[in-house]
Amino acid sequence: MSARVLVADDDPRQAEVVRRYLVAEGHEAIVVHDGRAALAEGRRRRPDLMMLDVMMPGLDGLQVCRTLRQESDVLVLMLTARTTEEDLLLGLELGADDYLTKPYSPRELMARIRTLLRRAPRSAPHASGFGRREIGRICVDLGRHQVTVDGVPIECTRGEFAILAAMAQQPERVFTRAQLLHHTRGIDRSSTERTIDVHVMNLRRKIEPDSRRPTQLLTVYGVGYKLTSSPKLEPGPMGTP
Incomplete structure (x- = not known):
């Protein structure tokens, strides 16, 4: 399934690695390096999935996620170096669909993305009362x-x-x-x-x-x-x- 994915990570090298893996799997990748750009490009480009690094300048990933959830049901995957349960659960409370702790392998990241995209709802005609x-x-x-x-x-x-x-x-x-x-x-x-x-x-x-x-x-x-x-x-x- 091809998708438009926005990657927001203030580490250019890490973001470029992720971009290459996304493109190799047939996805369109948009890369930004701070929270304000992530919010602006998310509104403008309307991606299917947004990967948000928690620790970003300007607006952090949690602030971006909180704002997005007031406007959109876009898939959100949080990337975080914080490993305490409370920190990880905070993203879920704000509406993130999944999270991945750093360091992570690109293969695991791609597996998470495939899982999220498979479970995203698809529009289809329904008879009255069906489902x-x-x-x-x-x-x-x-x-x-x-x-x-x-x-x-x-x-x-x-x-x-x-x-x-x-x-x-x-x-x-x-x-x-x-x-x-x-x-x-x-x-x-x-x-x-x-x-x-x-x-x-x-x-x-x-x-x-x-x-x-x-x-x-x-x-x-x-x-x-x-x-x-x-x-x-x-x-x-x-x-x-």
Whole structure:
């Protein structure tokens, strides 16, 4: 699958290596070296995927990602030298689709890009109701990659949508974090099951009346999560009913 990829990295040598690999795989590569240029070229060129180095002058990759998510659902792959779990999860919380820690091999990078592009939604005609799952107040349109709650559209990142789509197709089934991680990005050495907790937390903020006391996206303690069509109150903080 050929794609337009924007590479934003303040290391010219590293960016050139990535550009050559992208071109060799048949992609169009756009290279910039700071956050402001990444934002400007992203708006102008409308790439299919943006690779953002976290540590860039001007605007850093996290700031660019935060701004992009207010404007676009472009695929975002974060590149970071930060290795703590909190730093890595921050990008996901801001809406990044995946991250890769430095140093990385170009072959691994290309594999991540191929995976992201394969999982990007494709437009296709749908008959009325085709690919729709209604679970209580929540409606998930699998074909159109859309979520509504009580008829109101909800913006979800691809990771969040992948989790919700998997659970919507099997309501009441309990999914482990490992199973949901497989649905979002596949299991690899950089992924942790903690990323699923972050996605679920963000989803609850969007689909639940009170994210601290969810009624549909529930925790099954010691196992994982499930989506229920019949609203049930999950115990709140300090074990309140």
